[in-house]
Structures are given as C-alpha cells and as structure tokens.
Amino acid sequence: MASIPLTPSRATSARLAALASVVAGIAAAAVVLTLIGSWIVAAAFMATAIVAGGTAVAWRMVAPASAGTSRIIDWDFTRVVAQASDDAIAVTDRAGRLVCANDAYEALFDGFPTPPGLPLDDDGVAALASAGRAAWRDGRGSASDLAAGGNQLRAQVARAGDDSDMLVWRFTSVPDTDITATARSLVAGPGGDRLGGAGIMMALVTAEGVVLGANSTLTMRALGGDEGTIEGMDFARLLVTDAAGFIRFERETANGNPLRLIPIHFMEGEGAPVLLAILDDVERDPAASANASAHLRSLVNLMPLGVALVDREGRFLQMNNAFIRAAQVDAAHPPLYPGDLVVREDKAAVADAIRRFAGGASHTADMAIRLKDHPDEPIVLTIAGARGLGEAAVLLSLKDNSEESRLRREVAQATKMQAVGQLAGGVAHDFNNILTAIIGHCDLMMMRHSPGDSDYDDIQQVRTNSNRAAGLTRQLLAFSRQQTMRPQVLQLPDVVSEVSNLLKRLMGETVKLEVTHGRNLGPVRADPGQLEQVVVNLAVNARDAMLTANPRGGGALTIQTKAVTPAEVRALGIDILPVADYTALVVSDTGTGIPPEVLPKIFEPFFTTKEVGKGTGLGLSTVYGIVKQSGGWIFADSKPGQGATFTMYLPVHNEAVVAQRPMLNRPAPKPVETWGTGTVLLVEDEAMVRAVAERALSRQGYTVLTADNGEAALQQLEAHGKPDLLISDVVMPQMDGPTLVRRVREQYPDLPIIFMSGYAEEQLRKSIDIENVAFLPKPFSVQQLAEATRDVLAAAA
Known part of the structure; x- marks a missing residue:
C-alpha cells in the first residue's frame, strides 16, 4: 500500500512553539546586552520572552481546536497496531476510500480492494454493503458466510474516529469443523454404542497412542466393568501379546479372545488421530467361532435385504429368505455355487469376482447379472469381502426387484x-x-x-x-385415443344386451354364449357405439382362439359385468389402477390362451398371430384405445391352454343415468335436398382435398372462394368481403384454422364456421376455445359435405 504523508500531532506542535519562544528570548537578551551592556535589562527581556512562550504553549494545549482545522492522524502508528492482529483489517473514510490496511488484508484479497467491493460473489458483496450501512447507522454491523480465496469469512464493521467518520473492517476466518471432536463424539456417543451392540469395539487414539474416546463396549472389556474410563490412557498398555503372537486385553490374560485391530486413517497429515476398530478374532478361537457363527446366522436371517454368505471355496454357506426370493431359487434344493444362479455368459464373471474377494479384497463392488430363470431382467449383485465371520469369506447382497421390474x-x-x-x-x-x-x-x-x-x-x-380403408383409419384413431366419441351416461348391461343377438350370430351354433350381470352396478360415461365395438372385437378374438383350439367348433364365451369397490381394487394389487369405484366388464373364453411372450404385445397396433389376410392386428389396439379414451383400464390374463380373460374397468359416473337412444338404430335420415346458394370460403392446404370440396360445393349451387392457407384466406376476405360460410381445415402451415377463425371473428363475429379435420373432434375442442363452430370429420363424402354446409347455413339464417 502506498504510504500517506504524516503531520505532527497537536502536542508536538506545542513543544515546537515553546522551543521557538526560548530561542527568541535568548536572541533578544543577546541583542540588548550588546547595545546597552546591561545584564539586568537583558535578563528581563529573556524572562519576558520565556513567559510569553510558555503562555502560548499552555493556551495551545488547553484551548479547543479551531473548527476549521483538519484533524491529524498518525496512520503509521495505526498500521502498526493493525499489523499486530492476525485478522484482515482495513479502514475507510466517509468518502468510501481505503486509507489503511494491514498485510493480512493484502494477502487475503490479493491486493488492496476497497470494501465492500471485494472479490466475493454477488450475495457476499451485498451482505458486506449492508453491514457497512448498518455500521454508519448503528455504530456496528456484521456479515457472515462470506467466501474469498477458498476461505470462509465473517466480517465485523465498526464506526470509529473522533468525529465518527471512519469505518474499521475486520475479516475473521471461520475455522473448519473440528473433525477430531466430531469423531470423538461419534465414537463415545450413541453411534458407538450401536456399533458395540454389533460386537465392534471402537476407539479414537492420538498418533502417540493416547485414547481420546472409546465406546462403552471397549471400556467394559478393557476395565472389566462400566465404571471408569480409558480416555487419556495409553492404549498399548491395555493390551498384551502372548507367545503365539495373539493380541488380547491385559485384564483378560490368556483366557480372553484374540483380538483383531483395524486402524482407520480418516485424516491426513502427521500427528492426525487414528480410529481403531477392535474385533474378536473368532477364526483363531474355535469356541468363540462356533458361538459367533450361530449369532451370525441368526443375524443374517433377520436382515430384510437379500444376503448370502460364501466360503473361501466359493460355495454357499447360508442364504436368508430375502435372498431366496430375490434370486427366485428353490429353497428345498438351493444352488451350490453363486454361478448356478446366473446365465451361462455371467458365470465366469461372478466366479472371478468371488475368488478375488475371498482372496483378500476389502472393498465392495456392484455388478449387473442376469438370473438363469429371468435372463431379460438384469439385476445388481453386491459383493464384499468378509472378515471375522467364521468360515464366511464373501458376503453377497441381492435386491428383490421383481416388483420394481414389473412396474x-x-x-x-x-x-x-x-x-x-x-x-x-x-x-x-x-x-x-x-x-x-x-x-x-x-x-x-x-x-x-x-x-x-x-x-x-x-x-x-x-x-x-x-x-x-376409412374404417382402418378410424381404428387407428381409436387406438391413439383421437377418434370422435359421443359419450353418454349408461349402464354396461344395456350395452351387452344390445349386442347379444349380434354376438350369437358371430359365434355360431357351436360356441356357447353365457352372459351374467352383477348387482348394484354403477353407471359409466362412454360412447355406447364404441363400447359395442369393444365387446364385438373381444368376442371375435375369443371365437378365433376357440376355433384354433378346436377346429370343429365348440367352447364357451362368458361375458360378465360386476361392481368393483375400492377395497377390492386394493386387494387386486394393481399399482397403475387408481383406487375408486368401478364397473367391470369381463370377457373370457376357453380357447388356446395367449403365450407369455405374446401377452405384452397384444395391444400393439398391427400385431397379430393370425395368418396373412385373416387379421389386421388392429382389433385389440382399437379396444385399448376406446377403453383408455373412456377413462378406463383394461388388463389381459391368460395361461396357455386355459383360455384368456380380458377385464375392463370403467370408473363409476356419479350423475344420474340419462335417457338412452336405441344403440343399434340409425338416426332418422335427413332430407336429401342439399342444393343451396351463397358464398363459401374454403381454406384447405391439401390441394387434392381442396379441389374435391370446391367441385362438390360448386355442383350444389354455391359460389366457392378457395385459399391454401390462413394468410391467403384473409386476402380473399379483403378482396370479396364477408362470405356466407367459412369452411377451414384445422392443421395448416403458417396460420392454422383456429388462428384464422379468431382473426375473422374480430371483423365478422356472426360468421358461420365449419372445421374439417382428420383428428378427433373432442381432441380438437380441448385445444380450440372457439364457440359456435361445426365439425366435419375426414374422410367425408360429397353428400356429407353438402349436408353439413346446408345445416350450418340453415342454423345461421
């Protein structure tokens, strides 16, 4: 830091003034003596000068400083005082300038930056600035959790100076957590007692062997009772070594168990304390080994995790029940080696890992294996070396993740x-x-x-x-849950009754149809026509399966409806099925069943096991889509040779059942007259669809204006004014149909609109918040387009 020029203090100035008065008196006396030659007069002059000087000095010492006189500070002295502290110290004036700082401050911040603009993060600078404002206001301020140069700092700011126009900034390093004290509290506290309960004695000793802390189990073994403590004692004096080289507690002499000491160096550096784990070396004591083995087996059996013990030869010594479940082995005929659990490709890797850990590897390792009975589901096997566990040399842990794999x-x-x-x-x-x-x-x-x-x-x-082909696309839309549905509140038995006659014709005379209905069935909300398609598709699949099982015909198709309560849902244990009230439809057959490898794929589109030309693979995918779009769930259960059962769960609708239309009856035909007049603006990006629609409307008597996108449609409106009807596709490049309609409705709020799209109406209405629009699903015929146009114009008239 650059040095600052210093000015004499007030006392120093007074001393200089006194010295000047004495010198002036002597000079005056010498002059008088030379001119007059009288010693008496010369002495009088000198005395007068000294008295005047003394009076001036006394006045300067006791008189207050002038208000206009600037204060003089000895900054060299201030910096010497600051250097005596190990903390980083800096002083700033009222203008915020740094006027003094010690070497610790320079070393900490790599120079002399001015507080609060120090090399800290944004939060640290803000906290330091707040502490400075508090010091100006209240006299003191502080900030903590500051980080600079890898150090944690705490700042204290104090207002100082005769005129309280200085701030003293003190930065103190926050010491790291005392790891030794923490380790001591863990060893001598409840954690150490829990280790003692597992047979592990723990001690924290210094590099010289002095005990800093120990758990109660070690204290009791070393002293022979609960009274007293071994803290402060030399740990080596608690032990003895016999002629065979075994280490025992001195108190227990030759009758005690041999001990195994395991040092754990958890801190670096010379003089760092060491954590000692002391175990009974039961491998060298047969009696203790047998007793420990019994306790060990009991402990392994009680563990909730899948644990197995393996000896040095790589053979299983013990497997607990959790390990048996996780490995999915036969408890009556357990495998001899761990390699017997896995597929052939993993045998060598498992055997090599067990051999390595049995030979002395002390760490743990995880490896992915594939069980022999479930090769498609890799699971994790944890391997660890075992010491002090009798014959066991390796510990295996296997997690039962069958439920997790299923999910x-x-x-x-x-x-x-x-x-x-x-x-x-x-x-x-x-x-x-x-x-x-x-x-x-x-x-x-x-x-x-x-x-x-x-x-x-x-x-x-x-x-x-x-x-x-249009029917196939409807099935695709049903699978993707994007088809247009007309949901109603209805009862499932009504749906089954409506299609019973049709099912009898489909099944033929050789297949027996059994229909049963449960009691207290709740209403459901779904499209009755789509539910009919679900029942028909499931019945047709069941018929084909039964014909495969018995080409001459025969079998039984059972359709059942029943109520399912929340308690029954919980009992089912199906995690993806929410707990609620359901009305279930169960369709089962006596066919060949579904192979396990095929069952997960049956709802996929275009997947079929039928011969070429006898199935599209969309039947069950359509069923799946209809059920999901109705808010329900469907599950398939089958065993080869025992038929298949499909269970559909539809949530109970709480509102009252409304009047139903005859489900298989077609609506009354509309008038065939479709001629009309007026101007229709047709917006469609597909040229082939636009051409067909334009010709169809023109043949019906309408004047048709066409546009291939939303921007072109707006230009048509500007050129020709308001049309009588706007027919627009929904999905178009640049400006889509809904955006176009919103723009048009701003100018013509009562303009009739028809949206046409290949997507489902319900799917579109969820994303289109436009009222008073009609919908025409693709593909449509010329007649359907003409009828929709006529109906919308008639409603707007």
Missing part, C-alpha cells in the same frame, strides 16, 4: 403405447386426407354415371374399398 415394464409398455398412438394418429390424419380426395372423386364420377354403366361398378368398387 418398469408396465411404464415402458405404457410409454411405448403412447408413442405408437401418437404415430398412429398422425398417420391416420394424413391418410384421411388421401381418402377424402379418393371418396370425393368417386362421388363426383358416380354423378356422371348411372347403374349399369360399364364404369359404374368399377367406381363403386373403388369407393367401397376406400370406405374400408
């Missing part, structure tokens, strides 16, 4: 099904656009041909196959 499989399956469902929904959407164009062009061509025409039958065949 992991279920989560993985659900995640996969969700991903496949999203893919299926996207494919169905794009495919619906193609089918809309095909069906529309077929309708337009059929308008130009009459039955009996050579081309009419071909066009009709193309249209029929397109409708079949």
